[in-house]
Amino acid sequence: MxxxxxxxxxSSTERENAAGARARGWRLTSVDRCDRCGAQAYVRxxxxxxxxxxxxxxxNRQYSSALANIAVEIQDETIQLAFSG
Numbered sequence: 001m002x003x004x005x006x007x008x009x010x011s012s013t014e015r016e017n018a019a020g021a022r023a024r025g026w027r028l029t030s031v032d033r034c035d036r037c038g039a040q041a042y043v044r045x046x047x048x049x050x051x052x053x054x055x056x057x058x059x060n061r062q063y064s065s066a067l068a069n070i071a072v073e074i075q076d077e078t079i080q081l082a083f084s085g
Contacts, residue, residue: 028077034059042080046073057081 032041034056041054045067055063057078067074 026075028054028075042076042078044073044075045071046075048072 026044028041028044030040032044032054033039034041035053036059037056039056039058042057043055043060045053045055047053047070053067060067060076060078
C-alpha cells in the first residue's frame with residue numbers, strides 16, 4: 001500500500017486530471033532507482049514543472065521537508081520496507 005497526496009491541482013484541467021490518475025495507478029518497482037544514489041526508489045515526487053524525482057527511503061527523509069514545500073504530488077511507498085525481509 002502507498003501513501004499518496006496531491007497539492008494545488010487545478011481540477012478544471014482535464015489533461016492534468018488524467019495525468020494524476022495515471023500517477024496514482026503507477027506502482028514503484030525494483031527497476032525504479034533513486035536519483036541521488038541508485039538504490040531502489042520508494043518515493044516518487046512530481047514537481048510543478050511535471051518533472052518527477054525518485055528517492056530511496058534515506059534520501060526521502062533527507063529532503064522531505066524541502067520537497068513538501070514544492071511538490072505537486074508525492075507517492076510514498078516506504079511502507080513496503082516493513083514487509084520485506
